[in-house]
Structures are given as structure tokens and as C-alpha cells.
Amino acid sequence: MTVTSEQLAFYEQEGYVVIKGALTDGDLAPLIQEHDLIVDEIARDLHTQGKIASLHENEPFKTRLARIADECEQVDGVPDIGNTRRRATFDFLRNQRLVDVIEPFIGPEISCNPVSHVRPKLPGTDVAFHQDAVFTTQDAKDILQVTVWLPLVKATEENGCLQVQPGIHQQRTVFWSYSKDLPDTEPISLPMQKGDVLIMHKLTPHGSGPNNTNAVRWSMDLRYQQTGEPSPRPEWPSLIARSRRDPGSETTFEDWHDAWAAALDETPTQIRYPRPSEPLPFEGEMFLDRPSD
Numbered sequence: 001m002t003v004t005s006e007q008l009a010f011y012e013q014e015g016y017v018v019i020k021g022a023l024t025d026g027d028l029a030p031l032i033q034e035h036d037l038i039v040d041e042i043a044r045d046l047h048t049q050g051k052i053a054s055l056h057e058n059e060p061f062k063t064r065l066a067r068i069a070d071e072c073e074q075v076d077g078v079p080d081i082g083n084t085r086r087r088a089t090f091d092f093l094r095n096q097r098l099v100d101v102i103e104p105f106i107g108p109e110i111s112c113n114p115v116s117h118v119r120p121k122l123p124g125t126d127v128a129f130h131q132d133a134v135f136t137t138q139d140a141k142d143i144l145q146v147t148v149w150l151p152l153v154k155a156t157e158e159n160g161c162l163q164v165q166p167g168i169h170q171q172r173t174v175f176w177s178y179s180k181d182l183p184d185t186e187p188i189s190l191p192m193q194k195g196d197v198l199i200m201h202k203l204t205p206h207g208s209g210p211n212n213t214n215a216v217r218w219s220m221d222l223r224y225q226q227t228g229e230p231s232p233r234p235e236w237p238s239l240i241a242r243s244r245r246d247p248g249s250e251t252t253f254e255d256w257h258d259a260w261a262a263a264l265d266e267t268p269t270q271i272r273y274p275r276p277s278e279p280l281p282f283e284g285e286m287f288l289d290r291p292s293d
Contacts, residue, residue: 001097003104011105012287015169015204018190022101022197023150030088032152035118035218036061037080038086043068046075062215065120071111073140077120082236082260089118089251094241097149101197102224105146107288108244109227110126114236121160121208121217127185129165129207130178131280132200132223134233137273139172142284143224143232149198156191160211162198162219163187169203171284176276177207203282214231235267236260 001022011017043064046052052071056064069075083091091111092098100112115135121127132147155161165185175181180203188207190198200206211217223232224241227249231238237259239251 001101003101008104011199011201012067016164016167016190016206017200018192018219019101019197019199020193021195023095023097023195025195027092027095027097028152028194029081029130029293031220032061032108034084034086034088034119035078035152036064036260038084039065039068039165042075042078046072062097062218066123066214066216078118080117082114082264085257085260086094087253090239093239094250098197099242102146102148103242105199105288106224106226108242108277109229110242111225111229111238113223113225113231113238114233116222117220119219121211121218121219123214123216124213126160126210127208128179129163129182131182131203131205132180133174133202134176134275137230137234138247140230140232141283142279143225143229144285144288145202145223145232147198147200147202148220148222149202149221150196150201150222151192151194152191152220153215154191155217157189157209157214157220159213159217160208160232161189161191161217162206164200164209165205168205169201169286172282174201174203174276174280174282175205175279177278181279190283201286203286233270234265235271236276257279 001019003019006021007017020137043055045056045268046068052068056067149162165187168183168185192198225241227243234244237256239256240249
């Protein structure tokens with residue numbers, strides 16, 4: 001899919017853009033099947049331990065984890081990308097249709113950094129507003145990075161679709177203590193279909209309201225940056241998703257899998273890096289430089 005000049009202009013003006021129908025069911029099916037299997041493994045482990053009475057095998061993907069969580073308070077999600085290290089997840093992070101959408105925003109040398117997650121949003125949960133710019137080291141605070149958010153099931157206002165505060169990125173400010181400093185503006189909700197992809201500026205505040213359904217709002221939030229720039233989470237591995245200059249440098253599944261295993265062995269819990277206590281100007285590149293027409 002081609003990102004249009006109008007979509008790029010909207011992104012620069014508003015700080016986000018939804019690319020509708022960017023991905024197909026075929027792109028998402030292996031990823032969903034993989035996480036369906038992960039949920040099954042969780043259910044069987046909890047059942048063996050006597051923590052749940054039923055495996056809930058007849059529940060579909062969007063509800064099974066919620067029914068397991070109804071029985072066991074310890075269940076609040078699933079192991080994250082680096083902990084599971086599955087092949088379909090790796091393949092999706094390098095999915096060509098996905099990377100085609102990302103390239104116009106950061107250029108052709110593209111890495112997916114480890115501030116990337118799969119999110120099963122359980123019933124009753126919400127997400128506080130924040131900027132993704134705050135989840136970083138000071139060495140990487142000024143890199144050009146985009147957040148790529150996409151639902152694995154239909155995202156609605158009822159199940160807590162993403163909400164954004166448009167235009168705040170134009171202030172070129174990082175609100176490091178976001179719980180008290182973010183501007184008080186009216187957010188807008190972004191209902192999305194499975195297959196839609198949201199590209200969001202790292203300075204765009206976003207969050208989500210409560211999931212008021214009995215199902216899980218599955219989604220992924222991924223961070224892509226220019227290869228060679230500092231990683232905001234250097235203790236864990238990035239992967240090179242595309243290189244137009246040197247395709248042979250693109251990360252293989254085996255190298256990614258082994259790098260994650262070694263990194264988690266050394267640093268099993270993410271490091272919480274110190275943050276400034278007050279809002280500060282963002283001093284990095286806001287957008288990819290493009291030749292003028």
C-alpha cells in the first residue's frame with residue numbers, strides 16, 4: 001500500500017494518521033494463531049497447577065484469556081514479544097506491507113526497537129495518557145521514531161480503542177512527568193478495524209478508556225526507528241526490519257531469537273531509566289526530510 005502525500009501532511013499536522021486496510025487477514029492470521037497457542041499454553045499450565053477449573057477451549061481468541069482471568073487473578077496478560085520469541089511474531093515485525101507503510105515516515109533503513117509489545121487489554125482496564133517519547137534513555141531521547149499501533153481484533157469505543165490528543169506534538173515538548181504536566185485538551189477516539197494501522201508521532205499524547213466488554217482488545221504497539229541510531233532500551237535487542245542499502249544486514253530469526261534469550265538472561269526485567277522532572281524541549285528531528293517537489 002502506498003502512503004499518500006495527503007496522509008503524510010495529516011500526520012505532520014495532527015501527529016497521527018490511520019492507514020485503513022494496510023494489512024490483510026493473511027498478514028495477521030499467523031500472529032493471531034501464535035498468540036492463541038500462547039494463551040492455550042497459559043491455560044494448560046494454570047490448569048495443571050489447579051488454579052483454573054476449565055481450559056476454556058471453546059472460547060474464541062478474543063474472549064479466552066478474559067475467561068481464564070475471571071478464574072485466576074494472577075492472569076493480567078501474556079508474555080511479551082521477547083519472552084516468547086516466536087517465529088510468526090518475528091515475521092510480522094518485518095512484514096513487507098507493514099514496513100512499506102512505515103518507510104515514508106522514517107526512511108528506508110528501518111529497525112524495530114525493543115520498546116514494542118503485544119497488548120491483551122482485559123475487561124475493565126484502561127491506559128493513562130502519555131507520550132512514547134518518555135520511554136527512553138537520555139542518549140536516545142532525540143531519535144526519529146514512530147509508534148505503530150494496530151488492533152488484532154476490532155477496536156471500538158466500547159472496548160477501549162486508542163485515543164489521541166491531536167496537534168500537541170507541534171509544541172515540540174516532552175512532558176516527562178506526564179501524569180501531571182500533559183496539556184488538558186479534548187482527546188479524540190480512533191475506532192479501527194483489524195487490518196488498519198495507526199502511525200503516531202512520539203510526542204503525541206495517547207491513552208485509552210476502559211474496556212467495557214467481556215472480551216479482550218488485543219493489539220500491538222511497535223516502535224520503529226532509523227537503523228544505527230541509539231536504542232531507547234539498549235539492554236534488549238532491536239532488529240533490522242529493512243535495509244535498502246544492504247539487505248544482507250537484515251536480522252534473521254535465529255539471530256533475533258538468540259539475542260533475546262541472551263539479553264533476558266542478563267537483564268530479565270527492563271531497566272527504568274531516570275527521567276527529568278519537568279517538561280523540556282524536544283531537540284531531535286520531528287519528521288523525515290523529503291525532497292521538495
